[in-house]
Amino acid sequence: RGKKAFVAGVADDNGFGWAISKALSEAGAEVILGTWVPALNIFETSYRRGKFDESRKLSDGSMMTFSKIYPMDAVFDAMDDVPEDIATNKRYAGNEKWTVSEVAKCVEEDFGKIDVLVHSLANGPEVAKPLLETSRKGYLAAISASSYSNVSMIQHFGPLMNKGGAAISLTYLASEQIIPGYGGGMSSAKAALESDTRVLAYEAGRKWGIRVNTISAGPLGSRAAKAIGFIDKMINYSLSNAPLKEKPLEAIEIGNTAAFLCSPLASGITGATIYVDNGLNAMGLAE
Numbered sequence: 001r002g003k004k005a006f007v008a009g010v011a012d013d014n015g016f017g018w019a020i021s022k023a024l025s026e027a028g029a030e031v032i033l034g035t036w037v038p039a040l041n042i043f044e045t046s047y048r049r050g051k052f053d054e055s056r057k058l059s060d061g062s063m064m065t066f067s068k069i070y071p072m073d074a075v076f077d078a079m080d081d082v083p084e085d086i087a088t089n090k091r092y093a094g095n096e097k098w099t100v101s102e103v104a105k106c107v108e109e110d111f112g113k114i115d116v117l118v119h120s121l122a123n124g125p126e127v128a129k130p131l132l133e134t135s136r137k138g139y140l141a142a143i144s145a146s147s148y149s150n151v152s153m154i155q156h157f158g159p160l161m162n163k164g165g166a167a168i169s170l171t172y173l174a175s176e177q178i179i180p181g182y183g184g185g186m187s188s189a190k191a192a193l194e195s196d197t198r199v200l201a202y203e204a205g206r207k208w209g210i211r212v213n214t215i216s217a218g219p220l221g222s223r224a225a226k227a228i229g230f231i232d233k234m235i236n237y238s239l240s241n242a243p244l245k246e247k248p249l250e251a252i253e254i255g256n257t258a259a260f261l262c263s264p265l266a267s268g269i270t271g272a273t274i275y276v277d278n279g280l281n282a283m284g285l286a287e
């Protein structure tokens with residue numbers, strides 16, 4: 001039986017979500033997407049116009065396809081939580097059932113049970129501000145979009161996951177070491193995400209028999225990372241200082257690790273933060 005994966009956080013072909021989808025497709029899984037509502041229209045238009053065709057190519061010559069693309073906003077759990085300005089926002093118009101609980105319900109109706117759940121999304125409106133200048137609102141928004149969104153997804157998708165299934169998210173070293181420039185409470189959000197990975201591994205493991213892990217990824221010039229403003233510096237730092245010196249980190253390396261972690265090959269791994277960063281996390285001091 002082919003495995004079914006729900007991947008949240010794909011809106012172009014540059015980010016980790018796309019690479020994870022590709023690795024899962026290479027491994028024979030069926031991929032279903034949840035794309036942020038305000039990004040959905042441009043993503044679907046670009047997809048239809050063939051903008052991603054080159055990066056959709058799989059090693060056997062076929063093209064990666066998505067069984068369905070749902071609109072989703074992981075900041076809201078149910079329609080009752082949605083404030084008026086979002087409900088009437090024109091970037092949300094024409095879409096419905098995009099809160100986490102509604103998307104989970106639609107996925108269950110359309111596909112039944114799934115095996116793999118991928119959280120590859122984050123948002124911190126004040127990411128460019130140091131913590132000392134971050135507002136309460138900005139800090140809580142970072143936690144809501146980047147950490148609670150994962151808790152919510154596992155709460156709502158857990159009941160429709162097959163035993164032996166696996167959930168994965170993406171984190172960053174700034175959770176545990178000082179990375180100047182990764183502000184707005186995003187470092188705090190990643191610390192919460194990693195801690196939640198352990199607690200959810202326990203709770204969801206006991207409740208549904210699924211595994212929960214997170215990948216601590218090295219720097220990638222994705223759309224989200226460019227918004228932070230210092231990504232080129234981080235990529236160059238890693239190229240000069242990681243144990244695997246001068247080796248660019250490819251998104252597909254994170255994708256392949258995600259596919260491994262969600263496969264039976266990793267049946268004994270849960271609650272773990274796995275580094276895929278050319279080893280940079282292990283360095284104590286630059287050479």
Ligand code: NAD
Binds near residue numbers: 008035073122172
């Ligand atoms: P990306 O821009 O490809 O992905 C982020 C996605 O999140 C986008 O598709 C965006 O539309 C979506 N999103 C934002 N808010 C959302 C919401 N409320 N609901 C649903 N979707 C929402 O960038 P990426 O760098 O591939 O990010 C994926 C994950 O990888 C994030 O968790 C990020 O923190 C993590 N990560 C990135 C790096 C890096 O250097 N790029 C390093 C370590 C970890």
